[in-house]
Amino acid sequence: MKYADPATELDVTRLTDPKFASGIAPAHLRKFGRRSDFLIYWSERSGTRQIWHLDLKSGESRQLTDVADLDVSTISLSPDERTVTFFHGSNQSGSALNGATLSEVNGATLAIHDLYKLPEGTTRAGYTQSADGSIYFARKSEPGKSQIMRATRLKTAPFLQVEGDVDALLVRPRRAQLLYRANSAFWLLNTDGTSVKKQLRLEPGTTGEILWAPSGRTLVYLHLPEDPKQLITLREQTPDEGTDKLLARTSQFEAFGPNTDASVFTGASRGKASSYVLLLLRVTRRELTLCEHRASDPAMVAPTFSPDSKTIVFISDRHGKPAVYRIPVDKFVEETGESSTEKTPGLMNKEP
Numbered sequence: 001m002k003y004a005d006p007a008t009e010l011d012v013t014r015l016t017d018p019k020f021a022s023g024i025a026p027a028h029l030r031k032f033g034r035r036s037d038f039l040i041y042w043s044e045r046s047g048t049r050q051i052w053h054l055d056l057k058s059g060e061s062r063q064l065t066d067v068a069d070l071d072v073s074t075i076s077l078s079p080d081e082r083t084v085t086f087f088h089g090s091n092q093s094g095s096a097l098n099g100a101t102l103s104e105v106n107g108a109t110l111a112i113h114d115l116y117k118l119p120e121g122t123t124r125a126g127y128t129q130s131a132d133g134s135i136y137f138a139r140k141s142e143p144g145k146s147q148i149m150r151a152t153r154l155k156t157a158p159f160l161q162v163e164g165d166v167d168a169l170l171v172r173p174r175r176a177q178l179l180y181r182a183n184s185a186f187w188l189l190n191t192d193g194t195s196v197k198k199q200l201r202l203e204p205g206t207t208g209e210i211l212w213a214p215s216g217r218t219l220v221y222l223h224l225p226e227d228p229k230q231l232i233t234l235r236e237q238t239p240d241e242g243t244d245k246l247l248a249r250t251s252q253f254e255a256f257g258p259n260t261d262a263s264v265f266t267g268a269s270r271g272k273a274s275s276y277v278l279l280l281l282r283v284t285r286r287e288l289t290l291c292e293h294r295a296s297d298p299a300m301v302a303p304t305f306s307p308d309s310k311t312i313v314f315i316s317d318r319h320g321k322p323a324v325y326r327i328p329v330d331k332f333v334e335e336t337g338e339s340s341t342e343k344t345p346g347l348m349n350k351e352p
Helices: none
Strands: 002-004 011-014 038-043 050-055 061-063 071-077 083-088 101-106 112-117 123-129 135-142 145-151 156-163 166-171 177-182 185-190 197-200 206-212 219-224 233-238 243-249 253-258 264-269 276-281 287-292 311-316 323-328
Touching: 038 071, 071 123, 083 123, 112 145, 135 156, 135 166, 145 166, 145 177, 156 177, 166 206, 206 253, 219 253
Parallel strands: 123 166
Antiparallel strands: 002 011, 011 323, 038 050, 050 061, 071 083, 083 101, 101 112, 123 135, 135 145, 145 156, 166 177, 177 185, 185 197, 206 219, 219 233, 233 243, 253 264, 264 276, 276 287, 311 323
16 A cells, blocks of 8 residues: 655555554564565464565565464574574563574475574573574573573574673674673673673663664664653764764654665654654754654654665554555665675575
């Protein structure tokens, strides 16, 4: 369904049916094909939450999984685009699963391969995937202590013992490093076997959503002021230089995402009177309103650039249950990413 946005008259396309709840994985997990030709998402259209593949050219979707208790916060398209990894199979409580299984599904054959099962009595927090396909997550069996686990197709083993409760993990793009947060402190850890780590000093106060720029050079995050009347700011940390600077003041972003070269950001405003999806230009620090999101909870909106920076997808329940929407931004943002139209073998480009 395509409609003209009431606020800007720009065309917005609803990609999924709002009769059934649908959504996408967190911003740091991969969901687009590298050529922006397909999207991995979750939907309840089959009766339970399952993983689906959406061809963005034809608009056709096909179901990839049929599992119990899918944890939608862990859906990640592999770097080779042949498989999607995820946790499933136990009672969920927030982001933690007790006794759940880490699996991957082959996009061509739909065969599911189990990689690891959490022992009973343990819970998981955090989830991220590196360029070599390794999955990192935190396992906890007792209060105040965590194990960061590393899972591959060959084995899963403890990677680091951490004093404290790990609640976030982010692989650093183009670097052999992993960012984790434990007890509100951020640490950068080498993953090449040297076990060197250092604490990152972010702006004091409350940190909102945090993401690596696609280049891996900087860490970009939302900083929330103590006074709710003050503006939420977008800040940038450069770990190699030890600097942290203001990028821009936002119109109260609840969530954000960079394009491929981090020259432009998209954000979802949290204000009820101005519930918009916006663009923020790094150079001018100015915002441009794209469309209304009108989501009942702005945290669900999760605006995300496609790799070519030509479109943004976001989530809203404005027409019923949460659905996936798309708005083109090629009039405002330069195209980025791979220009080749040759298909990647294997995967998800395979016809259903």
